Amino acid sequence: MKQVEILLPTAAPHGFDYRVPEGMTLKAGDIVSVPFGRGESLGVVWGEGKAELAAHKIKPVSAQHTQFPPLCDAMRQFIDWAAWYNCAPKGAMLKMALPIADIDKEGRTRVETSVDTANIKLAHLSEAQKKAAAALEDKIGKGFSVTLLDGVTGSGKTEVYFDAIAHALKSENQILVLLPEIALSIQWLERFWQRFGFTPIVWNSSITSAKKRSSWQAIAKGEARVVVGARSALFLPYKKLALIVVDEEHDQSYKQEDGVIYHARDMAVARARFEQLPLVLVSATPSLESYYNARQGKYAEVSLPARHGGAELPATKMIDMRQAALDSGTFVSPILREKLAQAIAAGHQAMLFLNRRGYAPLLLCRACGHRFQCPHCSSWMVLHRSKHRLICHHCDYRIEEPKSCPACGAEDKLAACGPGVERLSEEVASFLPQARVAVMASDSMNSHKELSDTITAMSERRIDLLIGTQMIAKGHHFGDLAIVGVVDADLGLAGGDLRAAERTYQLLHQLSGRAGREQVRGTVYLQSFLPEHPVMKALVAGDREAFLQAELQARERAQMPPFSRLAAIIVEGTQEETVMRTAKQLAAASPLPRDTCRLLGPAPAPLYRLSGKFRYRLLVRAGRNVNVPDTMRGWLEAQHPPASVRIKIDMDPMSFL
Ligand SMILES: [Zn+2]
Ligand SMILES: [Zn+2]
Numbered sequence: 001m002k003q004v005e006i007l008l009p010t011a012a013p014h015g016f017d018y019r020v021p022e023g024m025t026l027k028a029g030d031i032v033s034v035p036f037g038r039g040e041s042l043g044v045v046w047g048e049g050k051a052e053l054a055a056h057k058i059k060p061v062s063a064q065h066t067q068f069p070p071l072c073d074a075m076r077q078f079i080d081w082a083a084w085y086n087c088a089p090k091g092a093m094l095k096m097a098l099p100i101a102d103i104d105k106e107g108r109t110r111v112e113t114s115v116d117t118a119n120i121k122l123a124h125l126s127e128a129q130k131k132a133a134a135a136l137e138d139k140i141g142k143g144f145s146v147t148l149l150d151g152v153t154g155s156g157k158t159e160v161y162f163d164a165i166a167h168a169l170k171s172e173n174q175i176l177v178l179l180p181e182i183a184l185s186i187q188w189l190e191r192f193w194q195r196f197g198f199t200p201i202v203w204n205s206s207i208t209s210a211k212k213r214s215s216w217q218a219i220a221k222g223e224a225r226v227v228v229g230a231r232s233a234l235f236l237p238y239k240k241l242a243l244i245v246v247d248e249e250h251d252q253s254y255k256q257e258d259g260v261i262y263h264a265r266d267m268a269v270a271r272a273r274f275e276q277l278p279l280v281l282v283s284a285t286p287s288l289e290s291y292y293n294a295r296q297g298k299y300a301e302v303s304l305p306a307r308h309g310g311a312e313l314p315a316t317k318m319i320d321m322r323q324a325a326l327d328s329g330t331f332v333s334p335i336l337r338e339k340l341a342q343a344i345a346a347g348h349q350a351m352l353f354l355n356r357r358g359y360a361p362l363l364l365c366r367a368c369g370h371r372f373q374c375p376h377c378s379s380w381m382v383l384h385r386s387k388h389r390l391i392c393h394h395c396d397y398r399i400e401e402p403k404s405c406p407a408c409g410a411e412d413k414l415a416a417c418g419p420g421v422e423r424l425s426e427e428v429a430s431f432l433p434q435a436r437v438a439v440m441a442s443d444s445m446n447s448h449k450e451l452s453d454t455i456t457a458m459s460e461r462r463i464d465l466l467i468g469t470q471m472i473a474k475g476h477h478f479g480d481l482a483i484v485g486v487v488d489a490d491l492g493l494a495g496g497d498l499r500a501a502e503r504t505y506q507l508l509h510q511l512s513g514r515a516g517r518e519q520v521r522g523t524v525y526l527q528s529f530l531p532e533h534p535v536m537k538a539l540v541a542g543d544r545e546a547f548l549q550a551e552l553q554a555r556e557r558a559q560m561p562p563f564s565r566l567a568a569i570i571v572e573g574t575q576e577e578t579v580m581r582t583a584k585q586l587a588a589a590s591p592l593p594r595d596t597c598r599l600l601g602p603a604p605a606p607l608y609r610l611s612g613k614f615r616y617r618l619l620v621r622a623g624r625n626v627n628v629p630d631t632m633r634g635w636l637e638a639q640h641p642p643a644s645v646r647i648k649i650d651m652d653p654m655s656f657l
Contacts, residue, residue, distance in 0.1 A: 003049030003058065006034050007173055008041050009095035013083075015226055016036035017049040021060040029070030031103070033063040042098055044071050066106060068220045071097065071237050074274040079235075082267055085629050087636075087649040088260045096235035096260070100213050103220075109216045111201055113223040120166050123159050126505055132302045133163035139278035140168050140243055146269055146279045148249075148294045151304030152313060153284040153513020154477075158188070160304065161245050161280055162195050169196075169225060173242035177228045178264060180251035180474065185228065186452045187459075187476060188247075192228070197490030203229030203236065206448065214230065231256055231264030234271060242277055244268050249281035249290060249475065250506050255654045263652055265290075284513055285506040288499075288529040288555065291548055292562045314484070314522030316539050318531045330427055331419040336433050336485045336525050339379065344435050344464045348430075348482035348520055352424060352467045355491055357393065357441045359385040359423045363402075369412035372402075376612040383416050384443075385423075395611040421467050424487065428465060440468035473511040482522055484515045489526040497656040498560055505535050512539070559621070561652065567628050567655040569618040569636075570605065573645035576614045580643045583616035591635050596623040607657040617656070 004026055005015035016407035018034050020026050030045045040062060048379040051057075071079075079097065083090040125133060132149065136292035139145045151157045165175050177200070179185050185202075193199055201215050201224040217555050218224035222239030231254055234244075246254070246268050254264040265281065272279035281290055281299070294301040324333035330342075332352070343350050360383045363372045372381040374392035381399070388401045404411040416423065425439050439456050445451040457463050458478055466472060492504035508526065515522025528536050538547035556563050598621045605615040622628050632649055641647055 001045075001048050003051050003055065003084055004061070005049050006032065006043035006061070007046040007079075007094050008034070008036060008043045008091055009098045010036075010091045011040070011089050012091040013089040015043075015046045015090075017051070017053065017058050018043075019055055019058050019060040024061065024064060026061065027070065028063065029072060029076060031068050031070065031098075032061050033065070034061050034547065035059050041537045042101060042103065044076075044094060044098070046076065061176045068103065068237075069222075069239050069281045072275075074276070075237055078271050078274040082262065082272055083237075085270070086260065086262045086651050087629055087632050088262070092260045093235065096232055097237050099232075100209070100216050100443060102213070103217065105213065111211070111218050111224065113201075113218050113225065114203065115169060115196075115198055116496045117166075117169055120169070121195055121197070123163060123195065125159060125163065126156070126303055128306065129156050129160050129163075132160045132304055133167075135300070135302045136161060136164035136278075136280055137167040138452075139280075140164065141171070142278070143276045144273050144278070145300060146272065146281065146293070146298070147300040147302055148286055148290050148306070149280055149282045149302050150286055150291075150294070151284060152306070153510065154313075155284075155304035155306060157282050157284070157304060158191060158247070159195075160302075161247075161282060162192070164243065164280065165226065165245070166196070167244045170285060171242065172222075173240045173241045174219070174224065174238045175226045175245070176238065176241060177226070177245045177247060178231060178233060178254070178268065178448045179228060180230075180248045180253045180267055181471070186455055188228070192226075196226075198226075199319065200224075200226035200228045203227055203233040205230065205232070211651060232467065232619045234264050234268055241275060243280070244272055244277065244281060245280045247282045250283045250285050250287040251474075252503065253655055257650075257655060261648065261650045263654070266652065285509045285544070287506075288502055288548065288551055289562045292552060314501060314512050314524050314540065316512055316526065316542065318536060318540050319525055319527045320531045321527050321529045325525070331424060331487055332427055332485070333430075336469065336527065339483055339523070339525060340428075340465065343482040344432065346482075347480075349458070349461060349478060349480045350465045350483040350485065351472060351478075351511075351514060352428070352465065352483060352485045352487060353469075353472060354419060354421055354424055354467070354487040355469050355507075356382075356418075356420040356488075357384075357443050357469055358382040358391065358420040360420050361416050362417040364388060364415050364417050365405035365407060365410060365413050366415050367407035367413040368405060370405050370407035377610050378606075378608045380428050382420065384420075385416075386444075394607065421469060425467050428467065435464040436462065437465045439468060440466060440471050442469065442471060446470075454622040459627075470507060473507055473514070476514060478514060480520060482520045484511055484522065486511065486526045489528040490530050490533075493530065493533065493535065498566075499654065501535050502551055505538065505551075508535075508539055509544070563624070565622045565624065565626070566653055567620040567622070567632055568650040568656070569620070569632075570615060570648040571602065571618070571641075571645060572610070572615045572648070573642075574612040574613055575644055578642055579614045579616055579645055582641045582647070583618065586635075586639060586641075586647070587618060589635065589639065591631060592620060592622070593626070597621065597631075605657060618657075 007015040026045050033040050034043050079093045083093045120153045217324050219236050293299045340350050363383045377394045389398050391398045421441050512524040573579040601618040602616045605617045
């Protein structure tokens with residue numbers, strides 16, 4: 001090749017032509033450096049150049065990085081496909097594969113890459129686990145497959161896929177495990193180390209850039225054998241990937257909502273298909289999409305119906321809050337208080353769950369009714385009493401906790417409305433003054449270490465009662481947990497978007513899965529004002545199947561995913577009038593075929609103002625056979641919105657705010 005198309009890790013939708021200098025031989029996938037703007041940039045040879053310009057007018061490639069293997073065809077096809085599917089620039093996708101600049105620089109941070117398979121311990125698996133592990137192992141090295149490993153909480157799913165990893169490690173290849181919240185993987189890493197005798201490479205946003213470089217080098221060269229990471233780890237250029245595991249596949253945090261919008265679980269399916277390798281999706285509460293695909297026979301299914309070691313699933317009980325006599329300003333019902341006190345007196349541990357950070361979600365003036373709203377967003381400022389601040393949870397705008405009302409000047413009339421975890425801990429101290437209590441929320445944990453210390457303290461039973469947001473719902477194994485109290489089981493149902501019921505069910509079910517994992521039989525108490533809601537009834541009956549079936553039928557009636565596909569368009573900008581006009585023009589220019597698609601909106605977004613921008617939303621619902629990405633791209637490319645307006649596409653949206 002004399003001229004090559006080089007894709008750069010920038011926001012460009014396509015590559016640029018460069019000349020191949022004398023004495024250099026390049027092929028597709030090679031990693032190179034090229035002059036770009038005023039400096040140099042890394043890039044990847046994407047194919048032959050278009051040769052639209054005379055050779056002397058285009059710049060030459062400056063260097064070839066031969067110490068790294070080229071990006072294979074499957075990887076480049078995956079990047080092309082992911083950019084197409086998500087209506088995102090190809091360069092932005094490549095940036096996730098090449099997230100570092102100085103790739104040749106010798107890493108000072110050492111990453112552990114040697115693996116001695118003789119150190120891998122044999123696990124004591126039950127018959128059901130052995131069968132499940134064998135089914136997964138059977139897929140390795142046999143091309144593309146997706147298997148849903150569906151097992152109740154505490155059934156030992158991790159040990160099962162660890163077995164598959166051990167099997168895959170026998171050959172010289174790489175394994176990727178995606179976890180939803182890497183910050184919560186401390187217990188996971190410990191279990192991994194105990195089983196395998198080495199630490200896998202951890203890839204997430206909080207690792208230092210030096211560590212990132214060494215890790216990337218080890219991954220690209222194929223030296224990193226097991227990589228565990230958050231969603232962005234999916235896009236790295238593994239040299240010889242043999243297996244991908246997506247743990248807690250239903251988790252919402254797999255959806256990347258800023259920058260390039262994509263769903264890492266769905267992209268993992270695509271990558272496995274391009275690279276012809278097996279993918280394992282793991283969950284106790286599979287997403288409706290994965291459940292449906294398994295039922296349709298598109299995914300293989302491996303189930304673990306019982307808890308490991310004969311532990312019983314926790315009982316779920318409803319506390320009807322319409323009948324609970326609560327004192328004003330308190331949120332824990334008398335019955336739940338009593339159960340918590342009994343459990344702790346008997347030497348067990350308990351958890352209280354409330355998905356609200358801070359002290360109270362709203363501060364109100366009782367003299368004039370003034371509510372503290374964020375000046376940049378359509379949302380209330382959340383009171384964080386421990387920090388003496390009001391904080392906007394959408395844009396992080398902060399002010400000092402006021403002493404008087406800015407509207408009427410009244411003093412001592414400001415009232416905190418509703419509970420947050422901070423306020424809950426205050427209430428707990430009033431009825432369990434002796435209990436050792438800790439609060440775990442993303443903003444109450446100042447560091448990774450503090451978080452891991454809290455988890456360790458809970459595991460070692462130095463905490464009686466752990467209060468927390470959804471951070472406490474995921475994956476943890478606390479052997480002596482007898483009671484889980486859900487302060488506001490209805491919270492997730494408010495707002496009522498497409499997935500509200502599914503999400504609430506998953507969250508509450510996962511939470512209940514924390515209880516009674518060993519000798520104690522756990523009990524989960526759900527405080528609800530909607531005890532008749534199908535989600536609550538399914539949780540009490542422990543009938544997951546009935547819930548999923550009912551939810552699927554409801555989706556089919558409404559022709560919602562997985563029976564159709566959705567794409568959201570968000571129009572935003574600082575000038576209200578211009579944003580509205582652009583959104584209307586966009587809708588008027590819709591090329592959507594009327595027989596297979598429906599356009600909803602434009603409508604002001606529920607979060608109408610965000611960080612000072614006004615927002616409108618449009619929602620496309622399309623039949624399964626419609627080529628949504630091409631339709632969307634054609635539609636938007638014909639638009640010429642004013643420079644102050646941004647139009648974003650969110651394929652398969654999870655959030656409707
Ligand atoms: Zn006032
Ligand atoms: Zn705000």
